[in-house]
Amino acid sequence: MSSARRHSRRRIAIVAVLVTVGAGVYMAFPGLGFFSGTRLPREARPLTPQRQREDSEIRARSILAAIRAYKNRHGKLPVALASLVPQFLPEIPSPLTSTMPFQYVVNPDGQSFIVKWEAYPNSMYQRFWIDQDGKNYADL
Structure with missing residues (x-):
């Protein structure tokens, strides 16, 4: 297997691990996520x-x-x-x-x-x- 192909697979594996860890953190602490679905308190929203x-x-x-x-x-x-x-x-x-x-x-x-x-x-x-x-x- 060529060196470029191994690096490509390694990058894909790293990205997959990061996505999996990120999803686990998101599920464990939903309020921390950017897309958590939580809304700003009414007082903090624009008028x-x-x-x-x-x-x-x-x-x-x-x-x-x-x-x-x-x-x-x-x-x-x-x-x-x-x-x-x-x-x-x-x-x-x-x-x-x-x-x-x-x-x-x-x-x-x-x-x-x-x-x-x-x-x-x-x-x-x-x-x-x-x-x-x-x-x-x-x-x-």
């Missing part, structure tokens, strides 16, 4: 317009939960979002999609409400809101 909308909705839902807790304790809706601090929320969160704060509107019946916020993705104005039942609405 794309989609993520800003999602995070703003999460923040609005935290306000919704605090309003429900307030109503359960006091038997009525709060007059303003400031009534939720500090007992139900440490502070009133702000939407990531706008410099405007969340708006809280109680309907005239005194039993239903909405939490709304604005977004300005790509220079387009959009409004979003969540009602007391947790349903989402958008004015696109």
